[in-house]
Amino acid sequence: MELRQFEVVVAIADEGGFTAAARRLHVVQSAVSSTVRALERELGTPLFDRTTHRVRLTAAGEAFIPAARAALRAAEHARGTVDAVRGRLRGQLTVGVMQGVWAGLHHALAALRAEHPGVTIRLRQAAVSDIRQALRDGSVDVAVVALDRQQQRGLVTRTLLSEDMVLVAAPGREFAGAEVTFAEAGELPFVDFAPGWAIRDAVDRAFRAAIVERSSTFEVNDIGAAGDLVRHDLGVCIMPESIAARFPDLRTWRFARHAPNWKVMVVRPRGEVSPTVAALLQHIR
Incomplete structure (x- = not known):
């Protein structure tokens, strides 16, 4: 299995379809389809149920996604560690925000982009319950949200x-x-x-x-x-x-x-912080 295969499967799960995943990955849809077919042959089971109107994860796909996200995070962390030694960062950072709530986040994002233009920032705007779940499953790296005490469990928070x-x-x-x-x-x-x-x-x-x-x-x-x-x-x-x-x-x-x-607080999952997340956290006040 290859990281590219993990990336394709995660993109389909996030975007809800092969066409949307192809747009996100900047490839043709046939490349996405062939990548998934090759991975499914290797695993010996389908990862998606495909119908005319929608694409859904199978039970095997649901089990595969968290492991795929973990592998992609590990690879991104390894790449970021080397980039940090070289004094520059790159890759993608997904930031979760609630609608209408910025808490000065745009200043931090501008400062990060100025320091590390190779970093692509992806904002995900959603309800707090969705962002909390995204932090847990790894589809969001860091977020600026409002959480009650119970919702903070298992997460690292800093009040803004x-x-x-x-x-x-x-x-x-x-x-x-x-x-x-x-x-x-x-x-x-x-x-x-x-x-x-x-x-x-x-x-x-x-x-x-x-x-x-x-x-x-x-x-x-x-x-x-x-x-x-x-x-x-x-x-x-x-x-x-x-x-x-x-x-x-x-x-x-x-x-x-x-x-x-x-x-309102800045929130991230527990565990080691990637260099890109650490760089952003330095600018969030």
């Missing part, structure tokens, strides 16, 4: 910022006091982020702890869409204060007690 969340409302909406309570907020229509978003998880936990129910009138997966809905007074939204600051025309209200907390 911690802040309370605020209630964001249309300019004309008023409350009885200078701060809002969960009981007051629970009576209003809500613009919520989709399940699986870290913001949504934190807000759900806060309302459960306050023993208050609320109604999700809208569920969105875009920060800008949430702002537009609130701007037209179709609902209120709870978000981190740093994100709420992107909407200066909207009003923000602090919670009287036990505001949902937002903790």
